[in-house]
Amino acid sequence: MKISTKGRYALRVMVDLAINDNGNFISLKDIATRQEISNKYLEQIIALLTKAGFLETARGNNGGYKLAKAPNEYIIGDILRATEGDLTPIFCLTGENICSKQKNCKTYSFWKGLDDTINNYINSKTLQDLV
Amino acid sequence: MKISTKGRYALRVMVDLAINDNGNFISLKDIATRQEISNKYLEQIIALLTKAGFLETARGNNGGYKLAKAPNEYIIGDILRATEGDLTPIFCLTGENICSKQKNCKTYSFWKGLDDTINNYINSKTLQDLV
DNA sequence: TGCAATTCCTACCTATTAAGTAGTATAATA
DNA sequence: TATTATACTACTTAATAGGTAGGAATTGCA
Secondary structure, three states, X not given: OOOXXXXXXXXXXXXXXXXXXOOOOXXXXXXXXXHOOOHHHHHHHHHHHHHOOOEEEEOOOOOEEEEOOOHHHOEHHHHHHHHHXXXXXXXXXXXXXXXXXXXXXXXXXXXXXXXXXXXXXXXXXXXXXXX | OOOOXXXXXXXXXHHHHHHOOOOOOEOHHHHHHHHOOOHHHHHHHHHHHHHOXXXXXXXXXXXXXXXXXXXXXXXXXXXXXXXXXXXXXXXXXXXXXXXXXXXXXXXXXHHHHHHHHHHHHHHOXXXXXXX
């Protein structure tokens, strides 16, 4: 039950962009250097953040990335879900793959409670809380 | 960020033993049949529970397993830790592999908070709550 | 206009882990 | 001593994590 590098790095990238924001675009290379993450791997992670609409991007010379919104408008849960994918600790909570035994499953409500607990926490924090 | 089958099955086994407890030993085969888990795989999971001291066992004919304590004495967190291993969502929280950047890591306290939230939940429930 | 700096896109690779099988030794009991 | 069970150790297979690699498209600037 671990958060993968994608979610962890993504959070660090968002914090980095928040802290180093000076209005200009920041190149991936700069972020990668500061955060000690491989350029090529970071590309993939930042692509997820871009696709989620979290970043403004500029291609070409002097291009790069910057936050599309103010830090307090980013919910950490959203950042993690966009990069980690689904965060539920148990497959049967995802809606898909509904288990045939769910009706009389003695453990279901425990897992549901865990999922709720996790979501309450990660949805209660914003990027602003980290910077 | 998923709980593996080991933790999930282990919890189901413990619930099964609690519900079907009649004072006698219950064979692994019976549990496996009821829970629709392969005998051989269940052996490994039950071995973890046994090693953790959660079960009384009897070998040989009419042997099997039963709970060593009353259901309300089993903390779910303990059952999961014994079978899943470490439950912390981030490696740097485990104590080992301490990250060189930890001192000025902006994300550390967020992850620590998540870990605490999860532990508070799973340590607040006992097996009794599920049966 | 052409070069350098940059993002964007897709495919590929490798080590680890999850999940499960298999076989055999050991023990108890009827 | 045959049967029914747990205990132990090694092996197998498929999926996933965590990257690499190469090149196309875009933009600014000398």
